[in-house]
Structures are given as structure tokens and as C-alpha cells.
Amino acid sequence: MTVIAVAGGTGTIGAPIVARIRELGHEARVLSRRAGVDLATGTGLDLRGVDAVIDAIGVDTISAKRAVDFFSTTSGALLRAGADAGVRHHVALSIVGADAAPHGYYAGKAAQERIVRSGPMPWTIARATQFHEFAAQMLRRGAVGPVALIPRTRAQPVSSRDLATVLVDLALGEPLRDAIEIAGPREERVVEMARAYATATRRRGPILEIPFPGAFGRALADGTLLPGAEARILPESFADWLARIRS
Numbered sequence: 001m002t003v004i005a006v007a008g009g010t011g012t013i014g015a016p017i018v019a020r021i022r023e024l025g026h027e028a029r030v031l032s033r034r035a036g037v038d039l040a041t042g043t044g045l046d047l048r049g050v051d052a053v054i055d056a057i058g059v060d061t062i063s064a065k066r067a068v069d070f071f072s073t074t075s076g077a078l079l080r081a082g083a084d085a086g087v088r089h090h091v092a093l094s095i096v097g098a099d100a101a102p103h104g105y106y107a108g109k110a111a112q113e114r115i116v117r118s119g120p121m122p123w124t125i126a127r128a129t130q131f132h133e134f135a136a137q138m139l140r141r142g143a144v145g146p147v148a149l150i151p152r153t154r155a156q157p158v159s160s161r162d163l164a165t166v167l168v169d170l171a172l173g174e175p176l177r178d179a180i181e182i183a184g185p186r187e188e189r190v191v192e193m194a195r196a197y198a199t200a201t202r203r204r205g206p207i208l209e210i211p212f213p214g215a216f217g218r219a220l221a222d223g224t225l226l227p228g229a230e231a232r233i234l235p236e237s238f239a240d241w242l243a244r245i246r247s
């Protein structure tokens with residue numbers, strides 16, 4: 001049995017990763033504040049007996065400074081603890097386009113990638129596109145009273161269930177010492193995803209698409225977040241996902 005520690009194992013992608021590890025008969029150890037581990041302070045962090053780490057921790061911010069601080073601190077702590085404990089593989093979950101548009105939140109993901117590449121652990125970086133759940137995340141973040149403001153964004157969203165399967169396979173395999181891209185089957189406009197999700201969940205109120213300012217906004221709108229030709233394409237579309245969660 002392989003022991004895999006999942007940083008952020010209670011989150012949107014972390015929970016299906018943990019479920020997949022257990023489904024395969026391996027042991028999953030959840031590293032999150034709700035499980036008594038704070039990676040920002042190092043409290044409760046102990047990777048003894050762990051074979052591989054999947055880092056799927058997240059922070060809700062658009063501040064570049066806050067994101068860089070968060071991902072530098074948490075990745076640094078995980079990599080040091082992993083090296084000390086003899087962990088053989090560190091899999092970091094990043095985002096397609098983070099390297100090409102290191103602004104706002106993505107500055108944190110770009111910093112995380114740099115730390116992993118230059119760190120003490122054998123590594124793989126998996127850059128995923130937005131999850132289908134991104135529609136709900138954007139509705140929550142963009143809520144201004146009854147209105148939701150959704151930044152103009154081109155995306156090719158991926159199923160977190162499909163992605164979790166690939167991330168666990170990566171963790172069980174050899175470190176690639178490379179970054180790979182993982183995406184869903186179809187390009188979508190995020191505002192249309194948000195509208196479809198709102199209809200399906202009976203959310204009321206107007207949902208408006210707005211241009212997001214600055215370099216980050218340009219990257220959202222101009223296709224920088226779309227996967228390249230080499231990306232692994234996973235099957236479940238946004239429409240299929242929506243039908244699945246409604247049934």
C-alpha cells in the first residue's frame with residue numbers, strides 16, 4: 001500500500017483526490033487546517049511514512065503579494081518536510097497559463113512552480129485548466145448583492161473527478177521533472193458556465209460579464225489560459241458534469 005499525503009485534501013479537487021486514493025486501496029493522509037495541519041505555519045506537519053505528496057492547497061485571493069507569500073511558504077514547508085522524511089515524489093497542482101501570465105493570483109502559482117523546480121524533492125508539475133466547479137466559485141467571488149460580475153474569461157474546463165484520477169496516477173508513478181498540461185474536452189466562456197450553473201441550482205439575479213482590468217484581465221480574455229496542443233484531454237464536458245451533479 002502506498003501512502004499519499006494530500007495538501008488541501010478537504011478542497012474542491014483535494015476531496016476527489018483523497019477519494020480516488022482510497023478507492024485504489026492506498027492510504028490518503030489529509031493535510032489541511034480542518035485536519036489539524038496548517039501549512040502556512042507548519043503546525044502539525046509530519047510526512048514520516050509518506051511515499052508521495054500531492055499539493056492541492058489553495059487560497060482565495062487576487063493579490064499577487066498574498067498569493068506569492070502563501071504558495072512560497074506552504075510549498076517551501078512541504079518540500080522541506082518531504083525531503084527530511086524521504087518522500088519520493090512531490091506532485092504540485094498548478095494552472096495552465098500561470099507561467100505565461102504571472103499576475104494576481106497566478107503570480108503565486110508561478111512562484112510555486114519555481115520553488116518546486118528548484119527544490120529538494122523529485123517533482124512533477126500538473127497544470128490543469130479551470131475545474132467545472134469554477135462556475136460556482138466565480139459566482140460566489142463575483143457576487144455584489146443579487147448581481148454576479150464574472151470576468152471575461154476563455155477556459156477549457158476539466159472535471160475534478162477525471163483530474164483526480166490523473167493526479168493520483170502521476171503520484172504513484174515516477175517523478176517526471178517536467179510540467180504537463182491537463183484540460184477538459186471543450187472551450188467555454190466562463191460567464192456561460194456561470195449562467196448554466198445558476199439555472200441548474202435555481203440561483204436568481206443577473207449574471208454580467210465584465211472585462212477584468214490589467215495584464216491579468218487580458219490573460220483571462222485572450223486565451224492564455226487555454227491548453228496547448230500537447231495537453232492531456234480528459235473526457236467529461238461541462239454540460240455532462242452539470243447533468244451529473246443535477247441527477
Ligand SMILES: NC(=O)c1ccc[n+]([C@@H]2O[C@H](COP(=O)([O-])OP(=O)(O)OC[C@H]3O[C@@H](n4cnc5c(N)ncnc54)[C@H](OP(=O)(O)O)[C@@H]3O)[C@@H](O)[C@H]2O)c1
Pocket residue numbers: 007008009010011012013014031032033034035037038039040041056057058059093094095096109128129130131132133134137
Ligand atoms: N479551482 C480551479 O478551477 C483550479 C484550476 C486549476 C488549478 N487549481 C489549483 O488547485 C488548487 C486547489 O484549488 P481548489 O479550487 O480545490 O481550492 P479550495 O476548494 O479552496 O481548497 C483549498 C484547500 O486548501 C486548504 N488550505 C487552505 N489554507 C491552508 C493552510 N494554511 N494549511 C493547510 N491547508 C490549507 C483548504 O483546507 P482547510 O480550509 O481545511 O485548511 C482546502 O482543503 C489551487 O492551488 C489552485 O490554484 C484550481
